[in-house]
Amino acid sequence: MDLEIKGLSKTYPGASVRALNDVSIRVPAGEFLVILGPSGAGKSTLLRCINRLVEPSEGKVFHNGAEITSANGDLRAIRRSFGMVFQQFNLVKRLSVLTNVLSGRLGHRSVLRSLAYSFPEADKRIAVECLARVNMDHKAFQRADTLSGGEQQRVAIARALAQQPQVILADEPVASLDPKIARQVLGYLRQAAQELGITVLCNLHQVDYAREFAERVVGMSRGAVVFEGPSSLLTDEVLHRIYYREPGEEAKEEQ
Amino acid sequence: MSAPTFDAVVAATLAQESQRRMRRSTHALIWGVAVVAVLWFTAAQIGLNPLALAKGLPFMADFFSRMFPPDLAHLGLLGDVTVETIQIAVWGTLIAIVLSIPLALLGAKNTTPHPIVFHATRMLLNALRAINELVFALIFVAAVGLGPFAGVLAIALHATGMLAKFCAEELEGVDRGPVEAVQATGAGRMQVILFGMIPQVIPAFISYSIYRFDVSIRAATILGLVGAGGLGFSLIKTMKLFKYHETATCILVIFVLVFVSDWACSRIRAKIL
Numbered sequence: 001m002d003l004e005i006k007g008l009s010k011t012y013p014g015a016s017v018r019a020l021n022d023v024s025i026r027v028p029a030g031e032f033l034v035i036l037g038p039s040g041a042g043k044s045t046l047l048r049c050i051n052r053l054v055e056p057s058e059g060k061v062f063h064n065g066a067e068i069t070s071a072n073g074d075l076r077a078i079r080r081s082f083g084m085v086f087q088q089f090n091l092v093k094r095l096s097v098l099t100n101v102l103s104g105r106l107g108h109r110s111v112l113r114s115l116a117y118s119f120p121e122a123d124k125r126i127a128v129e130c131l132a133r134v135n136m137d138h139k140a141f142q143r144a145d146t147l148s149g150g151e152q153q154r155v156a157i158a159r160a161l162a163q164q165p166q167v168i169l170a171d172e173p174v175a176s177l178d179p180k181i182a183r184q185v186l187g188y189l190r191q192a193a194q195e196l197g198i199t200v201l202c203n204l205h206q207v208d209y210a211r212e213f214a215e216r217v218v219g220m221s222r223g224a225v226v227f228e229g230p231s232s233l234l235t236d237e238v239l240h241r242i243y244y245r246e247p248g249e250e251a252k253e254e255q
Numbered sequence: 256m257s258a259p260t261f262d263a264v265v266a267a268t269l270a271q272e273s274q275r276r277m278r279r280s281t282h283a284l285i286w287g288v289a290v291v292a293v294l295w296f297t298a299a300q301i302g303l304n305p306l307a308l309a310k311g312l313p314f315m316a317d318f319f320s321r322m323f324p325p326d327l328a329h330l331g332l333l334g335d336v337t338v339e340t341i342q343i344a345v346w347g348t349l350i351a352i353v354l355s356i357p358l359a360l361l362g363a364k365n366t367t368p369h370p371i372v373f374h375a376t377r378m379l380l381n382a383l384r385a386i387n388e389l390v391f392a393l394i395f396v397a398a399v400g401l402g403p404f405a406g407v408l409a410i411a412l413h414a415t416g417m418l419a420k421f422c423a424e425e426l427e428g429v430d431r432g433p434v435e436a437v438q439a440t441g442a443g444r445m446q447v448i449l450f451g452m453i454p455q456v457i458p459a460f461i462s463y464s465i466y467r468f469d470v471s472i473r474a475a476t477i478l479g480l481v482g483a484g485g486l487g488f489s490l491i492k493t494m495k496l497f498k499y500h501e502t503a504t505c506i507l508v509i510f511v512l513v514f515v516s517d518w519a520c521s522r523i524r525a526k527i528l
Binding site: 098124125128129131132137140141 | 261264265268269271272275
């Protein structure tokens, strides 16, 4: 029951640099793994190659021993077992909090039923339970755009949980939140994942949070893995390796 | 009292959900019945009757059979009026674009110099939109005489009402962030509008203008009915002389014109937006 990434590479069409360069990581089931690195290190591409929002150029991903990168698998079934949490929350603002969380059940349901925006009672129970886990059940019937940023991200976590996934891919989930709220949100994510035995791959660029929440850290720089180990080994030398850039490199990337 | 357990919280929220759903279904039912009743009543009032349509089908068939086949020899005579139709649409839309820019600025809440100006402008725009092109055309034919110029003025006024209103609403919906940033530089009111607001609404304004040109073409094809130039005059003339084969040719040309303008407009829109 684990996730194994083998030799994953990605070159976007028209780009000269590889966004991902031969990345191999093994994530045991239930682990809270933080992927640490500066913007543009390839963290988002890595997560999106796993649930195939982005198709990798080379390499393979195995989940529970089964290959999920080739086209032979059922994409809906693959995506269903990977919940995703985004930096900008990506809630559907005009829908209620509860309906947003219920949309986490869509991967399990037929289009026909969804046409009427109706969900079975069992799904409603799951959704409300997930909302209660992140302590947002009291706002279930409000419109999503009436919530603060931190609250929206908690709802987004509930939506990912409602999917009953085996893995949650969190792409910079707290990058647009203040430090106090950020810790609270990461706390909810870690607690829920622990209680439900869900593996978490969480992209972060702040070292503090990585130290605080990660069971293990993978450091990325320029599309490649440059560190792998417990957060206690995040020394200045390691951080330098992750965050250092040649003078002028920044300007080159922006061109 | 101790804090409610997880299960109790879930049960309470679920109960609330079903209660809300019940209430919503009841509301939907009441409103549904009311709306259907009103629609049924109005349908009876305006004589909405599928049977009458079915009975009328033979007459329509007769009408169409008299039009068929279109008299293609008439095509040569329509060249000039077709060009005239396009010219009316181009000039009408162009004048509308020019007039609608200042009117939009006066008629948007966040750019208007004064609330009184805002309300007056909106009232004017409503009036322009309320009066149909054909009605305007009748007025202008009386004022400037028969011919395409009356058609140009008719389209220009009606289109100004629409373009200015849409553009004003677009201005009211601009993103506040960039506006604040320009304000923070110490820019004056007009400068804020020029640098913070107008660039935000230009794509929508172009899109509306192209759409409006498309509408103008269609309007210009019928303005001739009241003597304001274009294809419509040929249409009504051939009909009144019972030359239905020639009427069919006119309709054919209108079809082609509308199709071509729709195609051209979508090409232009794809290119510049």
